Amino acid sequence: MIKTTDEDARPTRQQIIVSGLGGQGALTLTRLLAEAGAAAGLEIITSETHGMAQRGGTVISMIKAGPFQGPLIPAGEADTGLFLHPRNLAVHRFYLKPGGAVFVNTGAAGDYANVDGHALAKDHGLPPVAANLILLGYAAGRGGLFIGPDSLAEVIAAKTPERFREASLRAFNAGLAAAG
Amino acid sequence: MGNEAIGRGIVEAGCTVATSYPGTPASEILPSVVAFAKETGAPVYAEWSVNEKVAFEVALANSMSGRRSAVSMKQVGLNVASDPFLRAAYLGVKGGLVVISADDPGPHSSQTEQDSRFFAMFAKVPVLDPVSPREAKAMVGRALELSERYEIPVMVRPTTRVCHARQNLACGPPQILDRPAHFVKDPRRWCATPLFVLELHRLLNDKIGQIAAAPEFAPQLTRGDGSFPGACIIAAGVAWAHTADWLAELGLLGRIDFYQVAMPYPLNRDFIKKINSQYKQALVLEETYPVIELQLGGARVQGRASGTVPQAGELTPDVILPVLEAFLELPPRPALQPPAGGDRPTLCAGCAHRAAFYAIRETFPGGIFPSDIGCYTLGLNLGAVDTCHCMGAGISQAAGFYRAYAAGAGNLPTIVATIGDSTFFHAGIPALLNAVFSQAHFILVILDNATTAMTGHQPTPQVGLTATGEAGHAVLISDLVRACGVGFLREADPYDLPAFMDLLKSADVFCRSPEGGVAVVIAKHPCLLDKEARKAQPAYSMCVTEDCTGCRHCLDDFECPALSPDEADGRVTIDGVRCVGCGVCVHVCPEGAIKASLTKG
Numbered sequence: 181m182i183k184t185t186d187e188d189a190r191p192t193r194q195q196i197i198v199s200g201l202g203g204q205g206a207l208t209l210t211r212l213l214a215e216a217g218a219a220a221g222l223e224i225i226t227s228e229t230h231g232m233a234q235r236g237g238t239v240i241s242m243i244k245a246g247p248f249q250g251p252l253i254p255a256g257e258a259d260t261g262l263f264l265h266p267r268n269l270a271v272h273r274f275y276l277k278p279g280g281a282v283f284v285n286t287g288a289a290g291d292y293a294n295v296d297g298h299a300l301a302k303d304h305g306l307p308p309v310a311a312n313l314i315l316l317g318y319a320a321g322r323g324g325l326f327i328g329p330d331s332l333a334e335v336i337a338a339k340t341p342e343r344f345r346e347a348s349l350r351a352f353n354a355g356l357a358a359a360g
Numbered sequence: 361m362g363n364e365a366i367g368r369g370i371v372e373a374g375c376t377v378a379t380s381y382p383g384t385p386a387s388e389i390l391p392s393v394v395a396f397a398k399e400t401g402a403p404v405y406a407e408w409s410v411n412e413k414v415a416f417e418v419a420l421a422n423s424m425s426g427r428r429s430a431v432s433m434k435q436v437g438l439n440v441a442s443d444p445f446l447r448a449a450y451l452g453v454k455g456g457l458v459v460i461s462a463d464d465p466g467p468h469s470s471q472t473e474q475d476s477r478f479f480a481m482f483a484k485v486p487v488l489d490p491v492s493p494r495e496a497k498a499m500v501g502r503a504l505e506l507s508e509r510y511e512i513p514v515m516v517r518p519t520t521r522v523c524h525a526r527q528n529l530a531c532g533p534p535q536i537l538d539r540p541a542h543f544v545k546d547p548r549r550w551c552a553t554p555l556f557v558l559e560l561h562r563l564l565n566d567k568i569g570q571i572a573a574a575p576e577f578a579p580q581l582t583r584g585d586g587s588f589p590g591a592c593i594i595a596a597g598v599a600w601a602h603t604a605d606w607l608a609e610l611g612l613l614g615r616i617d618f619y620q621v622a623m624p625y626p627l628n629r630d631f632i633k634k635i636n637s638q639y640k641q642a643l644v645l646e647e648t649y650p651v652i653e654l655q656l657g658g659a660r661v662q663g664r665a666s667g668t669v670p671q672a673g674e675l676t677p678d679v680i681l682p683v684l685e686a687f688l689e690l691p692p693r694p695a696l697q698p699p700a701g702g703d704r705p706t707l708c709a710g711c712a713h714r715a716a717f718y719a720i721r722e723t724f725p726g727g728i729f730p731s732d733i734g735c736y737t738l739g740l741n742l743g744a745v746d747t748c749h750c751m752g753a754g755i756s757q758a759a760g761f762y763r764a765y766a767a768g769a770g771n772l773p774t775i776v777a778t779i780g781d782s783t784f785f786h787a788g789i790p791a792l793l794n795a796v797f798s799q800a801h802f803i804l805v806i807l808d809n810a811t812t813a814m815t816g817h818q819p820t821p822q823v824g825l826t827a828t829g830e831a832g833h834a835v836l837i838s839d840l841v842r843a844c845g846v847g848f849l850r851e852a853d854p855y856d857l858p859a860f861m862d863l864l865k866s867a868d869v870f871c872r873s874p875e876g877g878v879a880v881v882i883a884k885h886p887c888l889l890d891k892e893a894r895k896a897q898p899a900y901s902m903c904v905t906e907d908c909t910g911c912r913h914c915l916d917d918f919e920c921p922a923l924s925p926d927e928a929d930g931r932v933t934i935d936g937v938r939c940v941g942c943g944v945c946v947h948v949c950p951e952g953a954i955k956a957s958l959t960k961g
Binding site for chain 1: 361384385387468469491492521524525526527528598600601602604605608676677678681695696697698699701702703704705706707708735737738814815921937
């Protein structure tokens, strides 16, 4: 993965999946990415999982930036995958295109980019659920997203309730720092 | 979100009453109405009604008083509201009435994948089928205008992928329609006896005929360049959006005639003629039943009814592609099969429903357990839910199982029905009253967690808060149970497992006594997704001692997500992240190997 900092060089058409277990904060990640994309003037459409699957079941959200009409990503077409749990690789990796960027919240290395969100959260005195923003920061730092770290940090600051704002930004920055 | 867009559309179009009963994928519509009404100062009365039938009738009377109204529900909610819905088509409305029935192709979170557009056709009510959140918002306003012009209810039918999609859209100011309530008495219409109903039916047919002839909702054509002579693709709803994306990707957008049907019923009359005269073959992509296809008719038309398109399930991009490839005679791409698997949902760590289900199954190992619809349907993972049918059915089914077994000579198994608090209000009360009156014998456990948890924590009538968060007149479940004539009623917290199991045994004794009947146990403990409730209860620090034998009883029969087997020795470990420290599992371990020490409370 080539690290990009130049906003102009980022793709304006990108399909991302966010895969996790209910309660891990996949919806929050999805909304932050969508808000950041919309704030940057991109056409964004997303799809979310609601209902019973949110009770700890496998969930997936999709974010499409660019001139798309429908909210779903076909198999083998996603550019980037954010996996909040390594177990989900077996279930949702087929959405990724060959060579697509895969970021996983896990301490175990594999054929993907990984960051141990739970360990980092503990190091920074954050609750385990902060692993979602750590993973987002990590992916943004590695240049895997259509939107840069600065824009994402702005949206996190703007959209997070005040009492969680500082902790959320700390989690995002921890992930960003881990990306090097 | 699509549901927020619909809520915004309701406020902008000048509705003064919006009612609903929560259900995925429609639950966020009413809270959005409340939020946008507050933000804009629009005078909208918003109500979580006790069920969809009630919601429909409240909105209907506002409409009969000349004011715009909206009622929203999930598709199976329309089954509950079908009685007033069908009659309202005949009698019509005055102020616009939009009926939002959110379908769930797949299904993802429903007991059927029925198509509300078919229901609209059955009722002879026009229906609009939005492709996106943006269009859903616009369609609410258009539906209300159409409704007022023809004095007929109009349905807007979004699907899960519209309800739960997000995109940016422009917001406008709310229309403030200065229309004081003005109900004009007209017994021939509003009380129509069979004599007048026939005439009203003729009038309804005229309205539908005029709407089918009007050009404003005729399908929109993206014209092809003649590359595919004699062929066209017709799509509606999100299936249109996914088809458009594929055509763009394949470089075929603008190469073949491609129609979007905004109003699947009544299908535009000229469009039907045109398809049947100008094309040799037409492919119809729609969710979930062949509503458009059947209206078009004829051998030229291919779709779900003809079997060209799979006859069940959601039309995802992956389902649509091979259909398009076959129809357009394109070389097929290799299909990627999604792998099976994934984690099944389960009750949350610390959920009191888990304790109640564990107690029921352990106390009555040979019992029959009819249940109902909500988070607690997940009690099936614990072997304590044997049926899940439709709202309220668990209680009536318990009475039916009693009749089935009481008629035989064999032992009567203990029958324990479970129902959530919101479901009890929705459809459980008539079922309970019926069971008591008809002298059925069973135990009913009402799982009272003080909220409608599954759909996002809408307050029940017992909580006493209205949709806008103000104090209402609270109605207690215990009072209703007593009023239904129940002779045995106890309330208990299932967290105290031994006491709860003793209570179930005494309920069984009552049921089996000659003067017994229905015994009701209200299992009271708040949903822990309510952070205040979680903070208010004691918390324990849990550990597993050397005494754990790896017997898996707690894993298989209690299934708390905080418990998992150690890969090395098979002993149980407790995930400190997921554990909420409820301490219930202490009572579950047969070896006494799970220990708790109080850390808070």
